Amino acid sequence: MSSHTGTRVRFLYRGRLSDGTVFDDGKDQPHEIILGRHQVMKPLEDALATMQPGEERTVAIAAADAYGPYRQDALQSFPTYAVPHGADLPVGETIGWTSPRNRTPIPAKVVSIEDQVVTLDFNHPLAGKDIEYWVRLIDIG
16 A cells, blocks of 8 residues: 555545444545555555545444444442532533543433433444444545
8 A cells, every 4th residue: 555655545435333323424525635645544445545436335443443442441430429420411512521631522322310420421422333334435546
């Protein structure tokens, strides 16, 4: 692929889980990247680098190469008093978590609020899931 590094590619895409659920849809709007800049997952970039304009392909990506494995240590519990609005957080929904270490909010799913303890899941929503992308290369160069 090194001969393609720095090459601009434009493509259409749709991301699905193994059960067919669409999690990312480019809605027929071309997406543009520069090969070699790690702007998309490596298996997807490798496929795009070998395609011709007009070609379509489905690229299967194992969880380990996509959003990584689901990690139990990414579940963390805090006393509700230590979390803003801790007792009133929306269970099952994702919030933006900030702390003295990360001023930019990072997504965390509210797993539960029990006995004045809130449990948050910092895993990516697609962690542990195999995915696939359908892509159509529009142009390259």
